[in-house]
Amino acid sequence: MIPNEMHRKTLSSLRNKAQLAANRMTDQHVRLAVTGLSGAGKTAFITSLVNQLLEANHGAELAFFSPVRHGRIIGVQRASQPDLQLARFEYEKGMDALNNAPLPVWPSPTRGVSQIRLNIRYRQAKGLRRLVSDTATLVLDIIDYPGEWLLDLPLLDMDFTQWSQYCAVQMQQPLRQELAADFLTHAEQIDWAADGDEMALERLASQYRAYLRASKQAGLELIQPGRFVLPGELEGAPILQFVPVPESVLKAHSEPPKGSNLELVTERFRQYKEKVVKPFYRQYFKKFDRQIILVDCLSALNRGKQSFYELQEAINWLLKSYDYGSNSLIRRLFSSRIDKLVFAASKADHITPDQQDNLIRLLESMVHSARQDIAYQGCTIQTTAFAAIRASQVGKADYQGTQISVLKGRDLEGNALTLYPGDVPSSCPQESFWQHQHFEFPAFSPPQRSALTALPHIRMDQLLEFLLGDKLQ
Numbered sequence: 001m002i003p004n005e006m007h008r009k010t011l012s013s014l015r016n017k018a019q020l021a022a023n024r025m026t027d028q029h030v031r032l033a034v035t036g037l038s039g040a041g042k043t044a045f046i047t048s049l050v051n052q053l054l055e056a057n058h059g060a061e062l063a064f065f066s067p068v069r070h071g072r073i074i075g076v077q078r079a080s081q082p083d084l085q086l087a088r089f090e091y092e093k094g095m096d097a098l099n100n101a102p103l104p105v106w107p108s109p110t111r112g113v114s115q116i117r118l119n120i121r122y123r124q125a126k127g128l129r130r131l132v133s134d135t136a137t138l139v140l141d142i143i144d145y146p147g148e149w150l151l152d153l154p155l156l157d158m159d160f161t162q163w164s165q166y167c168a169v170q171m172q173q174p175l176r177q178e179l180a181a182d183f184l185t186h187a188e189q190i191d192w193a194a195d196g197d198e199m200a201l202e203r204l205a206s207q208y209r210a211y212l213r214a215s216k217q218a219g220l221e222l223i224q225p226g227r228f229v230l231p232g233e234l235e236g237a238p239i240l241q242f243v244p245v246p247e248s249v250l251k252a253h254s255e256p257p258k259g260s261n262l263e264l265v266t267e268r269f270r271q272y273k274e275k276v277v278k279p280f281y282r283q284y285f286k287k288f289d290r291q292i293i294l295v296d297c298l299s300a301l302n303r304g305k306q307s308f309y310e311l312q313e314a315i316n317w318l319l320k321s322y323d324y325g326s327n328s329l330i331r332r333l334f335s336s337r338i339d340k341l342v343f344a345a346s347k348a349d350h351i352t353p354d355q356q357d358n359l360i361r362l363l364e365s366m367v368h369s370a371r372q373d374i375a376y377q378g379c380t381i382q383t384t385a386f387a388a389i390r391a392s393q394v395g396k397a398d399y400q401g402t403q404i405s406v407l408k409g410r411d412l413e414g415n416a417l418t419l420y421p422g423d424v425p426s427s428c429p430q431e432s433f434w435q436h437q438h439f440e441f442p443a444f445s446p447p448q449r450s451a452l453t454a455l456p457h458i459r460m461d462q463l464l465e466f467l468l469g470d471k472l473q
Contacts, residue, residue, distance in 0.1 A: 029139040030471055031287055033338070035318060036294030037147035037221055037311070038230070041346040041388055043107045045294060046116065046142055047094040048388035051455045052464065053118060053140075054078075060454035062461040067472040072123040074135060079117040082141060089116035089144060097446075098389070098455065103414045104446035112232035113284070114144045125473050138471055145284070148226030150318050152277045155224065160266045163224075167244035170222070175306055179214045183207040183243070192249045193257045196264040198238070205241040219303030221314040225272065239276065242268035290467050291322060292342040297362055298350055298441040301424070305434040312366045312428070319370045324379040340380045342466060343367050348458050349387035350441045351421055352405040353394060358424040359385040365427040382466050387458035391444035409444040417442060 036042045052060045053076045062068040081088050087110070094107030120138040155163060171180040186207055190200065209228045216229050223229055227240055234240055242265040249262065256263035295315060300308040324338050345363045348356050364371070364383045375381055392409035397418065406420050421441045425433060447456055 028136060028471075029141070030289050030468065031141045031143065032467060033288040033291040033322075034142060034144045034294070035147055035150065035291060036346075037296070037314060038109065038216070039299060040147070040294040040296045042144050042294055043094060043109050045292070045346070045388040046089055046144055047091060047098070047107055048455050048457055048460055049142065049464070050078075050091050050116060050118065051095065052457065052460050053120065055454035058454070061457070062464065064459075064461040065464045066469050067122055068461075070125070072125060072472065074121040074123060076121070077119050079119050079139070081115065082117045083115055086143075087112060087114040089114040089142065091116060095451075099451040102448075103410075104448060106446055110144050110146070111230055112146065116142050118142070120468075120472065122472050138468070140468070143284070143288075146226065146230045146232075147314070147318060148223055148230050149280065151222065151224060151226045151314060153281060153320065154317060155273055155277055156281075160269045161250050163269065164244035164250060165247065167224070168247055173306070175218060176215060176220065179218065180211045183211045184246075187243065187246055190261060192245055192262040193253065193260050195259055196261050198241075198264070201243075201261060201264060202238075202241050204243050208243040209240075219300065219307035219310075221300075221307070221310040222317075227272075227276065234276070239268060239272055242266075242272065288322065288338050290340045291338045292344055292463070292467065293318060294344050294346045295363055295366070296347060297345050297359060297366070298347055298424075301429075302441055305429075308429070315367060316370050319367075319374065324374045324377045338379060340467060341374060341382075342463060343371070343381070343383045344463065345383075345385040347387060347441070348385040349390045349392045350407070350444065351424055352407060354405060355424045356385045358426040361426040362424060362428070384459060384462065386460060386463060388455075388460060389446055390456040390458050391447055407442075409442075409447075412443055412445050414445060417444070 034042050034046055052062060056062060056065075056068050056073045056076060060068070067073050078091075089110070090107075097105045097107045118140045120140060121135060122138065123134055124136050158166065170176055171184065183204070186204055190204065212223050212228050216223055225240070227234055231237075231240060245262060245265065253262060256266050293315065295311070297308075297311070300311040322338055324341065343363055345359045348359060351359060360383055363385070367383070371381055371383075392407040395406050395408045395418065396403050397406045397420070398404075399420070404420060406418055408416075408418050411417050419440075419442060449456070
């Protein structure tokens with residue numbers, strides 16, 4: 001009985017792999033990477049994307065998504081979890097939160113890698129496959145990754161001394177210096193040449209983690225190691241209990257004394273790179289076809305100059321994690337590259353429509369250099385501003401005798417809001433901007449709506465067209 005069951009499971013696994021390979025060879029399988037730092041709206045985006053596709057024939061507003069506009073979508077279904085080692089993206093819980101009565105709430109953010117698969121059945125419009133069958137099914141895998149984990153990839157090019165020196169420079173910045181004060185005091189008190197004291201290092205690592213979390217809460221984005229703020233399954237593991245050491249210690253010891261505290265943190269840093277960062281990169285980041293990078297420019301502008309420029313640098317770090325270029329069928333099967341990339345400024349419903357073009361231009365200025373390099377590699381790029389779930393409506397108000405556009409919605413407590421949030425700069429701000437900024441981009445609660453209707457949005461149909469339209473011909 002047991003051998004037969006094992007045989008059945010082996011055959012089933014082989015059939016699934018063969019089908020997946022066939023789908024990729026015939027260009028009927030797309031792996032979409034959804035990337036962004038905490039707060040950029042990854043969970044809301046994936047929830048809305050799934051909702052728009054599931055409701056494509058049931059009232060979803062997708063005028064710019066050509067398969068829907070031409071009536072070629074037959075239906076969309078959730079498929080079983082493709083990778084049993086990854087968490088399942090909790091679409092149902094997200095929709096329950098958005099349908100909560102009397103006050104909808106935003107879905108809880110994911111804390112690690114998650115995945116969801118959709119099967120999109122459609123009528124073929126052209127191509128040789130149409131001679132065989134009028135219909136086809138596109139398999140869409142959507143994978144969500146914490147951007148903070150990707151910020152660890154530059155560690156692969158550093159040794160422990162270089163990393164400690166980098167952290168020391170960071171902690172000398174005015175805002176970080178205050179946040180790191182407690183950690184720096186205790187790091188100076190440790191006898192780094194003494195025999196390794198795991199309990200003392202655990203306490204020091206907790207203080208370093210508190211500094212990183214405080215930096216994140218202050219709107220600073222260059223956080224290393226990223227797993228310290230989003231540990232996932234490594235919560236409490238000794239491999240996360242290392243810290244940068246003072247420069248005076250590094251100068252005093254060209255090699256860590258054997259068995260010392262210094263040797264212990266040095267080895268844990270090496271193990272972190274070898275057993276956490278490298279496997280994570282190898283397992284996930286060589287298999288993507290399409291990518292969307294979500295960027296919350298508005299919150300960074302709210303928080304000030306340091307937050308904005310750290311966001312810009314963090315985005316450019318993220319872009320170094322991927323392989324960009326045109327995908328042939330053979331390459332897709334064995335070593336795919338990302339052939340379409342979207343830079344998307346989220347929360348476009350937090351500004352008035354007349355400012356959305358400025359938001360797009362601002363994001364374009366932030367990624368200008370990286371965009372040129374990626375385009376040279378043959379990747380098609382789009383920059384846009386969108387709202388995965390539109391939480392505000394546009395209205396009019398009188399201001400000093402002039403009618404101006406305002407936003408209407410509800411705050412996170414459900415109170416009515418009517419406001420003009422301010423103007424968005426159309427490029428990376430000059431120094432004078434930070435001295436005279438006069439805006440406040442608010443936090444809205446999700447819209448109140450019937451649970452039977454598709455989620456309202458801004459430009460989700462255009463994103464779907466760019467990411468999937470060519471695959472549904």
